[in-house]
Amino acid sequence: MADKPLKLGKVQLRIMQVLWDEGEVTARRVTEVLSEVEPIAHSTVQTLMRTLEEKGAVGHEVRDRTFVFRAIRPREEVTETATRDLLSRVFGGSVYGLVSHLLTHEEVSSEEIGRLRELIEREGREAKQ
Amino acid sequence: MADKPLKLGKVQLRIMQVLWDEGEVTARRVTEVLSEVEPIAHSTVQTLMRTLEEKGAVGHEVRDRTFVFRAIRPREEVTETATRDLLSRVFGGSVYGLVSHLLTHEEVSSEEIGRLRELIEREGREAKQ
DNA sequence: ATTCGTCGTTTAGTATAGTAAACTTAGTTC
DNA sequence: GAACTAAGTTTACTATACTAAACGACGAAT
Numbered sequence: 251m252a253d254k255p256l257k258l259g260k261v262q263l264r265i266m267q268v269l270w271d272e273g274e275v276t277a278r279r280v281t282e283v284l285s286e287v288e289p290i291a292h293s294t295v296q297t298l299m300r301t302l303e304e305k306g307a308v309g310h311e312v313r314d315r316t317f318v319f320r321a322i323r324p325r326e327e328v329t330e331t332a333t334r335d336l337l338s339r340v341f342g343g344s345v346y347g348l349v350s351h352l353l354t355h356e357e358v359s360s361e362e363i364g365r366l367r368e369l370i371e372r373e374g375r376e377a378k379q
Numbered sequence: 380m381a382d383k384p385l386k387l388g389k390v391q392l393r394i395m396q397v398l399w400d401e402g403e404v405t406a407r408r409v410t411e412v413l414s415e416v417e418p419i420a421h422s423t424v425q426t427l428m429r430t431l432e433e434k435g436a437v438g439h440e441v442r443d444r445t446f447v448f449r450a451i452r453p454r455e456e457v458t459e460t461a462t463r464d465l466l467s468r469v470f471g472g473s474v475y476g477l478v479s480h481l482l483t484h485e486e487v488s489s490e491e492i493g494r495l496r497e498l499i500e501r502e503g504r505e506a507k508q
Numbered sequence: 509a510t511t512c513g514t515c516g517t518t519t520a521g522t523a524t525a526g527t528a529a530a531c532t533t534a535g536t537t538c
Numbered sequence: 539g540a541a542c543t544a545a546g547t548t549t550a551c552t553a554t555a556c557t558a559a560a561c562g563a564c565g566a567a568t
Contacts, residue, residue: 427525
């Protein structure tokens with residue numbers, strides 16, 4: 251049952267990254283991790299995590315009187331939604347359009363180019379079947 | 380002088396697409412084009428175009444008592460901003476991460492795969508220099 | 509037992525996008 | 539010249555993200 255696409259804000263996404271990386275975490279732990287990059291108030295994190303729970307992105311159970319959160323929606327789903335969104339909004343849905351933009355306008359190391367070549371070769375072979 | 384990144388909403392971006400496609404247009408014309416896809420009130424378009432002008436994305440001149448708008452910021456710049464945003468928010472800045480996601484999770488025709496292969500080969504050659 | 513710290517909850521303020529009605533102004537039409 | 543129309547402006551409301559202080563509950567420390 252395709253849930254409606256889950257669109258997340260910048261900080262909401264950072265919170266999800268922590269959950270995906272660490273599995274089960276308290277809000278306090280999330281605050282710590284996010285604060286390594288940029289200071290953020292613990293209450294801010296708590297509020298955002300409640301909104302994430304409201305929209306079904308995360309769940310929690312109480313353990314030792316503290317909420318332990320976990321991601322419900324998988325990383326891939328959110329990645330998918332965000333990517334599709336850019337694709338349709340900016341590139342008219344064209345994967346080619348996006349990739350060619352990346353190759354011509356973004357910094358890509360020649361090492362990365364090499365890995366991409368491998369990837370595309372592999373993909374080409376599979377598509378043949 | 381690198382202007383701060385211009386982040387646009389969904390409808391704002393659609394408006395910009397019309398300006399980029401058509402060069403000089405009236406708000407009325409934009410309303411018509413957008414309404415082909417989905418109905419939108421003319422006053423909504425006018426309001427959004429004013430906000431776009433406020434943030435320096437578009438400009439206008441008065442012609443025959445009517446505003447004729449044109450894009451100030453080029454398509455590439457906005458495309459760039461939106462792409463970088465996804466890249467950093469979702470893929471940790473990794474172009475490889477995004478491209479591999481595209482190839483494994485998005486529908487890509489084998490014709491497109493072919494064109495992508497050419498593109499990447501060309502890119503590989505240039506990177507060598 | 510009173511203070512302290514940590515938790516989660518409530519409340520609240522800012523910012524922005526989107527939406528569109530209401531209003532003002534000024535030509536056009538009869 | 540009164541009505542109509544089309545353009546732009548003002549105003550306003552909703553929704554969401556982000557931010558964080560303030561608040562209440564409760565176990566721990568002294």
